[in-house]
Amino acid sequence: MKHLSFPAFGLLLSTMLTIGCTANRFYTPNTMQLPVLQESGQGSIRGGLSIDGDNTGWEGQAIYSPVRHLGIMASHFGVRYSGTNYNAFFSPFPVNEEFSYTGSSHLTEGGLGGYYGVGPEKEYLLSLFTGFGQGATQNRYTTHPEPQIEEVYNSEWRYQRWFIQPAMTMQYKRLQVGTGLRFAWVSYFDGDINSRVGFQETERIELLETGSPLFLTEMAWSIGWRIRPLVLSLNSTAVVRGKNSLRDLNLASNYVSLTVGLNLHELKRK
């Protein structure tokens, strides 16, 4: 493992970004924050980006341990997406028209949990965090029924998310890896839907409404390259099992991001 070189890491990173980045309209899992804390006073901040075609995601995250074995975390996540479609029966529009869509979603949340280091240098870290967040999703559909005419329809709603996440991370020299599960309950509320976006699209939104809160099991892994005090990481968070079909609900199944983190305690040492 110690022979893992930066070029190999770069190759793995670019490969994963190419195949993994997915942003969808109704729910996208943000990058799971996998704590790497060993002592009180330790903390880190990091920023992330995910670009896949017309989909762009970004996020900022922070974690801090005020007392030993206890951590707090906060994050903000946003994603924008756009595209075009053209299909009479399966498009949001019931007519044989091309339409374009743009949208965005954001989520701000905080959490609290505990961690416990094991190993000779506490290089293995087990953690359990829980938290709560709130966000919103907006979709905007544009069509041109005639060349000079533009029609725009919107659907938007807010949502809350509760989560519990057990995780395990490991640090070895320049390598930092982690994996975790996130059990999430996503509740939708305050929706304002223009049902002219089409029956199939509206039916999916109704499924969100009637199925709320959705219980989602998400799995994450992260591999990072440490250049103290920085950590460059490739992260993936995937919805591995949900109560409802992901496709029916128009949920993204996977989110891959590249993050740059700054370990604040390592900065102090310098």
Place this chain on the structure above:
Amino acid sequence: MKKLRILLPLFGVLLLAAACNRDADFNYYYYEPEDYALISQYLNLPDRPDNYQSELPKHLSAMGLATRPVDQDKAILGRVLFYDKHLSKDGTVSCASCHRQELAFADDKQVSTGVFNRAGDRNSIALGSVLSFSAYYGTDLFGSSGIPFFWDNRANTASDQNISSMTNPKEMDMTHADIVTAVQTQPYYEPLFRMAFGNGQITSERVSEAIAEFVNAIGSFNSKFDHEAEKSLGYNVYSNLEFNSFSGFTDAENRGKLIYLNNCASCHSPTQGRPPKIKANNGLDAATVDVGVGGITNSSYDMAMFKVPLLRNIALTAPYMHDGRFATLEEVVEHYSSGVQAHQNLSPELLVNGTPRNLNLSAQEKSDLIAFLHTLTDEQLKTDQRYSDPFK
């Protein structure tokens, strides 16, 4: 520990916020509020319209039939226009006057009555007698294989058909300019045209297009026959139709089905899908009384030939034939049993050795055949809100 004393209450607040978990309560809207307020003064249109896009049962889709995509906004506009009596010269007649929903979009008169009580030339054709107008009607959809409109097949598209009726002096007696004026003066049309066409400009072509969209969206395939055919036949519709008794049919209905398949289906379709023939002479008269298709083509071979309709909802659409001469199904069956006349263009299916072929059905067979014809009725069509009169 001091930090803990601060952090834990903070997290408690977070939990309390989460505990106020809110139920999903989405607001769905189709019309802009001001548009809907205006429309609702005159019309009963649901704030969330039903889907006009129909799906065919598999025993029909397996035949290659398909409905075309429906433009929801144009269909809604077309529905309003279809029922609007402002579209007639004296304000007494709409399309729906001669195409009544409860009668499968036919009427109950021998020949239809137009403006100023003018009598029409022929019996009103039931729009609900087709599985879906768009499934096979009109050359705008299917080129030369499309089925034309009217008893004499003189219109190639649903638009041609409805503009012809609106401008026919015996029906609605409007000019194109009259149509535009009549629609422009009704305040509920501006938002409906804007939604359907992107702006509120009103033209007779748009009026015609919207009515055609509505008519093309009318689907009728929820009859007992359809349910049994789908259940019993599936995709083996061709091989099994004659040999399978439908489990949900009575004995009389199953016997009637066999009589129908052996004697009627070659013109009227075994599956109530696309009719095999688009015109025929069925021996109503020995001499030509009404030239029918021949009046359009000027061909002697087409004289006294008329459209061959599907028999969907036939029990609802009396009186029968192009001139409405038969008041009941019993009279129709009697015609084919004993009354076929030797017209020069008599359909080959009704000829045996050059003479008219009468079916010579027994009383039981006639009763069975009529029992089967009643299984073609789609009760749901009669009250389907999507096709109903929207005016208050």
